[in-house]
Amino acid sequence: xxxxxxxxxxxxxxxxxxxxxxxxxxxxxxxxxxxxxxxxxxxxxxxxxxxxxxxxxxxxxxxxxxxxxxxxxxxxxxxxxxxxxxxxxxxxxxxxxxxxxxxxxxxxxxxxxxxxxxxxxxxxxxxxxxxxxxxxxxxxxxxxxxxxxxxxxxxxxxxxxxxxxxxxxxx
Numbered sequence: 693x694x695x696x697x698x699x700x701x702x703x704x705x706x707x708x709x710x711x712x713x714x715x716x717x718x719x720x721x722x723x724x725x726x727x728x729x730x731x732x733x734x735x736x737x738x739x740x741x742x743x744x745x746x747x748x749x750x751x752x753x754x755x756x757x758x759x760x761x762x763x764x765x766x767x768x769x770x771x772x773x774x775x776x777x778x779x780x781x782x783x784x785x786x787x788x789x790x791x792x793x794x795x796x797x798x799x800x801x802x803x804x805x806x807x808x809x810x811x812x813x814x815x816x817x818x819x820x821x822x823x824x825x826x827x828x829x830x831x832x833x834x835x836x837x838x839x840x841x842x843x844x845x846x847x848x849x850x851x852x853x854x855x856x857x858x859x860x861x862x863x
Contacts (some may be wrong), residue, residue: 693769693772694771694773696819698823702822702823703763703764706763706812707763708853709818710815714817715814716815718783718816718829718831718833719813721814729853729857733850737848740834740849741769741845741848742758759811762809762812763811766835767840768836768837769805769837770837771833771834771835772834773787773812773819773823773825773832773833774791774830774832774834775825775828777827780824788831792808796802804838805836807835808834809833809835812832813833816830819833835837
């Protein structure tokens with residue numbers, strides 16, 4: 693976890709890594725890992741998010757500035773990082789995912805807002821170096837704190853697919 697001065701040093705290091713295009717991701721990422729339906733849902737959420745922020749679809753400069761803001765944890769005072777130990781195979785990644793879900797639900801139960809950020813995992817070497825993490829593969833970062841309810845971005849919600857579109861019941 694990073695808070696206070698550690699968080700500030702990490703923010704500076706992440707921004708420097710971004711500026712230098714140092715992106716040593718531990719888990720390869722590609723848009724083709726998502727189905728067409730998932731890509732459409734991501735695009736719809738992105739349109740709502742950028743719309744709430746007043747960023748037009750073709751405004752690449754504002755989008756880049758918002759991406760840089762994500763490296764500042766969106767102003768959240770704390771950030772946690774979840775690493776996968778061992779070979780980091782699908783089973784371990786699944787376990788970390790289950791832990792992440794529980795962590796996010798617990799935060800919500802205690803009134804703490806959170807934002808899982810896959811982008812933070814793109815800077816795995818920087819995070820490891822700044823936090824003194826010797827082993828493990830970085831899966832995800834989570835920014836958290838108390839929400840600024842007046843911020844337009846905190847009124848954006850992700851749509852949910854109907855249950856019958858994502859679930860098949862047998863028996």
